[in-house]
Structures are given as C-alpha cells and as structure tokens.
Amino acid sequence: MISGHGDLVAVRITRAVNIGVAGVVSIWHFGYHGSKLITHWSDYQSQATTLASWTALAVIDVIGSVALLRRQSHAALARTLAVAILVVGSIGTAAGPPGGAIADSSWAWSSVGWLGVLVLLRRPIVELGVLLTANLGVTAAFLALDNAFDEPMIMRFVTVTCIAVGANVIVALAGRLMQEAAQQTTEIAEAEVESYAHKQAADEVHARRQERYEYLRGQVESVLRGLADGTLDPADPAVQRRCAIEAARLRRLFAENDDVPNPLLHELLTCVDIAERRQVEVDLSTLGDLPSIPIAIRRGLTETPLAVLATAVSSARVTVVSNRDEVIVSIVADAPPDAQITWTTCPALSTVRYREGANLWVETRWKRPSPLASLTTIP
Template structure:
C-alpha cells in the first residue's frame, strides 16, 4: 500500500470517529435535553403547533445531516442549506417563547442551532460557522429588543450566555480542526519515517548482496590474477583466456546491475556482449517484446548462460532476448568449442536447454513470468 493511501485511510478513520462523536452529542442534546425543555415549558409556547413544528424540523435536519456526514456525502451546498434551515427553525421556535424569554428556562433553540451549525459545517471553513453563530446570536438579541427586555441586566446575561454557548461551540470546532491537522501531520511523519526505514533497509540489503557478489567474484578472480602475475598460468592458454573472459564479463555485468536503465536485463546482456566484442567476437544482440520488471537474481541467472557462451565464442555470436506475457527467454548461438562448459542456473525457477551442432553451440534460458495454465 502506498504512502498516500495509508495517510488517506488514517485521516478518513479519524474524521469518521470525530463525526460519530459529534452526531452523538447533537443527538443527545436535541432528542434528550431539548425534549425535556419543550415538555416542561409546553403550556407557555404560543402557538404550540409552531413550537412542535420547529422541534420536528430540527429532528429532520439533524437526521439528514448526520446520515450525509457519516456517509461522507455532505456537500458544501447541502451543508449550507441545512444550516440555513436550522437557523430558520430556531427563529420560529424563538417566536413561540413568552415575551422576554429568549434567554430563560423555556428557551432551547439558541444553543441547539449552534450545535447544529457545528455538525453541519464541521468540514467547511471556520468563517461559515462563525457567520451562523453570529446570526443565531443576533436572532436572540433581536427578539429581546423587540420585547423591550434588552436592559443592562439582560445584556449581561446575553453576553454570558453567548460566551457559554457560541464560545464553547466555536472552541469545539476549532479544536476538532486542530486535532485533524495534528493527526494528518502525525500520519505524514510516521509514513515518512516508515518510508525512510524501508529505503534504508532496501539499500542495506542491496549493499550486502553486492558485497557478497564482490567477495564471490574476488574469490574467483584473485587466483586467476595471482596465477598470471606469478607466471603459473599461461595467458596464451585457451582455458586461461576463457576463464579471464568469463570473470571479466561477470565483473562487467555486476557493474551494469547498478546502472539506472529502463531495461536492466537488456543492459546487462549488452555489457556481456561488449566484453566479447573487445576480444574480436562479432556479436548480434536482438530483443523482442516488452520486458517486465525482474528481480536482480532472476536477471543474473537469465544472463549467466549467455555470458558463458559469449566468453567461449571464437568469432561470432547471436544473442536473442524474447519477452512474452508468459515468459522471458534468453538464447545465444555462438561458434564455441564443443568442450565449452556451461554452468546450469541456480535454484530459481529458471529452466535451460542446450544443443551442439558442429562448432555451433546453442543455449537458451527461460523464466516464467506467470504460471502456465
């Protein structure tokens, strides 16, 4: 799973948990507390049908908004429409209160509309919630002024109520946004750390494997060079020359493994062909099909047979790389001597075929890209 996908999953789960918690808070607030307040002050509302209608309208708005929010389907347009409908329902409910009771024991809509705003505008810019809370407070202040109850005592109560309602709701929305940002930053940091560890592990693995390969080749090349230096080996001997050609090709292929190329296997085969051409062998390299991405160990075994035959070629060789949806095959035909020893591949799922006709040696190595049906 990619880093971006992991970050998205974590952020989505955190947002879902916050949404569930907020839906529960608003549900308990309206269906629980508001219901008790409406029932307790029921004889004082006028007209009562308007009070009941406002309460029911808010139930519908709450249900629709909660379902859309939990399904991540609450668009900006729908959120604003529902928030506006909640504000209108609050106006209707406040109009049914007794004169001067917009903040009192029978008032319930002001606080509820604010929490509905938090619910519906949670994923919107903070200024939209501030606008709704300001309009909601203005509605309450307007009714108090219309009732002639906006004296200095009531103003003090209104300011205190604003602080304990709109202030708490705005703070809650702000903290939720901060938590969302913190969760996203923590997720990004964790993903970056995990990616760094994965890259470091991969680099260490490649480095260890490369050192192992260097040590392996050193164990083969060093005796050859020491023998030539101490004149225990004759550079004119065919076997010695073939050994030198094989180890030179292996070193060249090892260096080619670290090159950044679009087709590593073809690049490594070219490196092997280059060593043979330096000895005067005419090499033809052909490639057909779209090469899949292959592990280094598989490429190494696919190229090993061609490397050995090219090292034994006298004057000419033809290397063919064929890629199909089912397999990748490397074949080589060269005028190699009959006594050429071709080492079989390793333990991977690489198969090989060989044939000798006159002075022409044919060798083919195959690797199944996907199992045959």
C-alpha cells in the same frame, strides 16, 4: 501497508468524531429541546409556528447529519444550512412568550448554536463564530424589543450565553483538533514508512554492491594479480580467453542493474557483444515469453554461455526457449577443446554438454519449482 493502515485510522477517527457530534446535536434537539417544547407548550404565543420551527430545525438536523457522515459538507451547502438555521431559529424565538428569549421555555436560540456546530464542523471556525455572534445579536434584539433588559436579565443573558457559546465552541474545537491530530498522525506514519523504505533500499543497494565486490574479488582479482606480477602472459591464448571470460562477467555484472523488460536477454546480449568485438559471428534467437527469473538463476543460466562465447573462435549460435515455467538456454560454438569452460554449479539448474569435432554444444535448463515441492513433510 503501514501507510494504508494510517489512512484507515484517520478515516475511522474522523468518522467517530462526526458520529459523536451528530449524536450530541440530535440528542440535544430531539431530546432536550423536544421535552421543553412539550413541557411549555401552553406558554408559546403561536404554538403552530413554534412546532413548525422545531420541525424545520429537526429536518435541518437530519440533512446536516447525513451530509457530515457522508463527508459531503460543501461550503455552499453548509452556509445555506447555517443561514436557514438562523432564520428558522429567530422565527421560533419570536413565537415564544414575550421577554422569554432565554427563559426556561425557550429552546430556539440554543438549537441555533448546536445545529451551527453540526453544519459548520468542517468549515473554518470563523464561520461558526459569525453564526453564534449573529444568534446572540438576534436574541439580544428580541429581549430589547420586549423591554426585558433589566439588570438581572443582563446577568442571566451573559451567564447563559457564555455557557452555551462556550459549550458550542468547545465541541467544535475538540472535533476539529481530533481530526487534525488523526491527520498529523497519519502524516507522521507515512513519513516514517517512507524513511524506512529509503533505508531498506539503501541497505539493499549496499548489500548488492558488497556482493558484486566479493564476486569480482573471487573471479577477477587472480587474473589482474597474475597480469600485474607477470605470472600470466598476455600473449598466451589461454590467458586471453580467460581475460575475455572475466571481461564478459564484468559486463554481465554491470548489466544486472539495468532496468530493462527482459533482464536475461539483456545480460546475454552483453556477452554476445564481447564475442562480436572479437570478430565472432553470433546468432541469438528466442522463442516464447520469458518469465520473471531471480538474479541468481539468471547468473547460472548465463555463466556457461558467457564462457563459451568468450572462447569461441569464429561463430556461435545462442538459443533461448521459454514458457511460464521453464527456460532453456543453449549455445553451439567452435570453442577450442583446451578452453577452460566454467560450468554452472547452481543446484536449481541442469546442464547438458556435447562436443562434436570443433563444435561444443551446451544446454542449461531451469524449471520453476512446483508449489508442492516447497511443502515440508513432517515425519
């Protein structure tokens, strides 16, 4: 979620920069240069050529703005527009008064620079540098051809071009730096999110390990301690059944971490395997599709079948019936009457058991809570 938010911020900043640059260039060409065109209309040698040049650059302005705002400024399009800007701008300068390439009436050389910023904003800065250098060369060539390069004109040319080129480069660099800063901010946010996710995963793994350790201490430690200090006799059938139950619990515990499509069936199969190793014939059948079941519920559903399978003498039948809202696990086995069966204590489950002769039948049922049941009634 945070990563997606970071990407959205970067996109918004980039769009704001693009809108800002497109707006500045359009105001400069349509507003400032348009007013110059009207004010000095009578000064131009070819008014039709001047108007056509200004209009052509206006069209390029629109095309470049649309491409920039849609982020479609491909290299071929950007370079083609840059060349067109330089050619049309040169024609506009040529249509001006003799020696007036940078006079008050001149607008074309300035439009070339600003439109170059627009169409080359997402291109390497060196491409804008080439365009600006070429524009200065063309402007200087017009002044030289008109023999206008006296000392005052040289000072004016240096001053005006430094200010104009400086403004073009500053805007281009500022836009690029803002976009790069937004991208870097997004990358940093993504790295922080990834680091936080790894920490959460590590904490969850550690918590699960601690939980399993506490579970083993509570279930297995007493058996191991009794076997070690001699208080439990390995030859005693009751002790053997108890060891079988704890072994099944261990196998189930390890199986809980396996990445399998049906965790409940996978955990039941580990219990079945323990029984089959004792030469117990086990029949496992399923009906219906299993829903997603929390691990605590799975433990409760497998606890009683686990104990019954571990104490079965010769045969057992396990049946799993399920739908999207309910899971029923039942087992019938020839468990001895004196077998110490552990009944599940999970409050979310209901258990029914019945003994007939040598056979023990146990059914454990879990029903998904209704959404209405989770609502709290305020008195």
